Amino acid sequence: MKITVTRAREILNSASRKRILVVGDLMMDRFVYGSVSRISPEAPVPVVHVSREKSMPGGACNVASNLLALGGKAAMAGIIGTDSVGAELKEHLSSEGVSLHAVRENGDHPTCVKTRIVADRQQVVRVDREEYIQIDEAEMTAFCAVVEQEIEQADGVIIEDYGKGSVQQQVVDTVLAAAGKKSIPVGYDPKDDHILKMEGVSVVTPNRKEAFGSAGVAEGKPCDDPLSDEALLEVGRVLDEKWKALHTLITLGPHGMLLLNQGDEAQHIPTRAREVFDVSGAGDTVIATYVLALACGATYLEAAELSNFAAGVVVGKLGTATCTQQELIAYMIRHAEDI
Secondary structure (H helix, E strand, O other): OOOOHHHHHHHHOOHHHOEEEEEEOEEEEEEEEEEEEEEOOOOOOEEEEEEEEEEEEEEHHHHHHHHHHOOOEEEEEEEEOOOHHHHHHHHHHHHHOOEEEEEEEOOOOOOEEEEEEEEOOEEEEEEEEOOOOOOOHHHHHHHHHHHHHHHOOOOEEEEEOOOOOOOOHHHHHHHHHHHHHHOOOEEEEOOOOOOOOOOOOOEEOOEHHHHHHHHOOOOOOOOOOHHHOHHHHHHHHHHHHHHOOOEEEEEOHHHOEEEEEOOOOOEEEOOOOOOOOOOOOHHHHHHHHHHHHHHOOOOHHHHHHHHHHHHHHHOOOOOOOOOOHHHHHHHHHHHHHHO
16 A cells, blocks of 8 residues: 555645536436245246335436535536436435536436346346437537536536437536646546546546447456556557546456556556445546545545445445545554555
8 A cells, every 4th residue: 555544634634625517418227126936937047135225316416426425515516307306316416415506407318327136145137217318509518508507616527428318528528627627637527438538537447348449449347457468558549549548547446546647657556345235326436536536636646546345335335335534544544554
């Protein structure tokens, strides 16, 4: 562990004074929990006896939830439907303290909902209700205008692309231009089949699958040592040229993370996860921690290490989860004791 607990506390101490704007696809995550004791006589599928249900903001909204959990302030920019799900989503976010001035409603498209059926801590199936959002020129202009206004009050921006239509090139260009004027960090969590020009972005945080997909390279079996994984390193070189990001952070699941800096040698950050129950939303935690840390004055390596610890916390939880500042520090302390 290169970053110390003392240094982590120093970085996070200023989180409460930092406001991060999240631009992306807003969704509702629903969870249906139950148990399985038999197989259906109608088909070879388990019968789930439901015990409880819950809903929470998902997609890009989960990034905002992670920012708040870490002690920062969050604003949201995106497009939702004029339906009951959209109203419920806004109510959830408002109650958490997320600013919604840049959230616009579009009556032509439903708000995206992802429902996960979970039995005995195991996800059985996921049901998606979604539609790609088509934004006309007038709506796009209005949306970009409110995004630009929000950036004037921001200390950092996160572009969270789930490929549902809220993140388009015009939106990206608006973010990069406005953030560049303020010299604040911009993070981008990509969708591998959605090609966008990102020159000038501070950091891009794909997972391994997204990295290979974005680079157009066939994914092979990963090496235990990412620094010896020639295919992965080649993907890094391709993405450096494609995105022209200052830094690229590729999350590798059990193999940790690979931090690539333009022109510098790649750095491997080993995983900090002890138990993995559910990886839902782990990427959201990574980019939220990373950009908030940058806004608080962390170096890119310090931000990567902090986000790696935060990811270790959330994958040990079931469902879309967040990592609090207290949990992050406690996790770092426990890990230090293991060394």
